[in-house]
Amino acid sequence: MSAPEVLTEIPPRCRNPKCRAVRQPRRHTGGYDGAAGYCRPCWDRWYRAGKPGSGPPDPRPCGDRAAAANAKRLEERAGRVEDFAELRSWGKSIAEAAERVGVSLVTAGKYETELRDLDGARRLNERRQSAKEARMEDLAELLSCGRPLEEAARRVGVTMRTAGKYAAELRRRQQREQVAA
Numbered sequence: 001m002s003a004p005e006v007l008t009e010i011p012p013r014c015r016n017p018k019c020r021a022v023r024q025p026r027r028h029t030g031g032y033d034g035a036a037g038y039c040r041p042c043w044d045r046w047y048r049a050g051k052p053g054s055g056p057p058d059p060r061p062c063g064d065r066a067a068a069a070n071a072k073r074l075e076e077r078a079g080r081v082e083d084f085a086e087l088r089s090w091g092k093s094i095a096e097a098a099e100r101v102g103v104s105l106v107t108a109g110k111y112e113t114e115l116r117d118l119d120g121a122r123r124l125n126e127r128r129q130s131a132k133e134a135r136m137e138d139l140a141e142l143l144s145c146g147r148p149l150e151e152a153a154r155r156v157g158v159t160m161r162t163a164g165k166y167a168a169e170l171r172r173r174q175q176r177e178q179v180a181a
């Protein structure tokens with residue numbers, strides 16, 4: 001049993017200069033939480049670090065370790081999904097690809113759905129992009145024939161707001177071409 005603490009402040013504060021938390025009275029055994037002049041969290045860190053003369057090590061920033069672990073898990077998962085996608089693209093069955101990557105069939109099913117959704121979203125985006133390009137081309141042509149923007153918008157089937165955006169985009173492209181030329 002170590003000697004009882006000599007408290008110089010009431011209520012006592014943690015003697016770690018970076019902390020200085022007010023130490024709470026212990027409910028049943030008397031005295032204050034923590035020991036050796038430190039509050040409980042500081043004392044715990046100090047004790048775990050082997051009671052260094054430099055005092056308690058700083059606490060880890062909140063959530064740091066969890067965030068790092070989570071990022072690592074996500075990265076590993078992304079790697080497995082990628083491997084799975086490649087095996088599938090070689091014509092391997094879901095079961096075969098699952099076994100090679102080392103995941104359960106249930107997980108493989110999730111990967112499969114994810115990849116299909118991803119593919120669908122990419123194709124949809126491509127379709128949208130090409131439809132937009134076609135509308136912009138039509139708009140550019142109408143404008144170059146001297147049609148007012150309002151009429152061009154109506155003929156292409158976009159709102160004035162969208163037509164305005166297209167016109168601005170076309171001007172930017174023209175400027176880029178002129179710079180490049």
Ligand SMILES: [Zn+2]
Nearest residue numbers: 014019039042
């Ligand atoms: Zn403290």
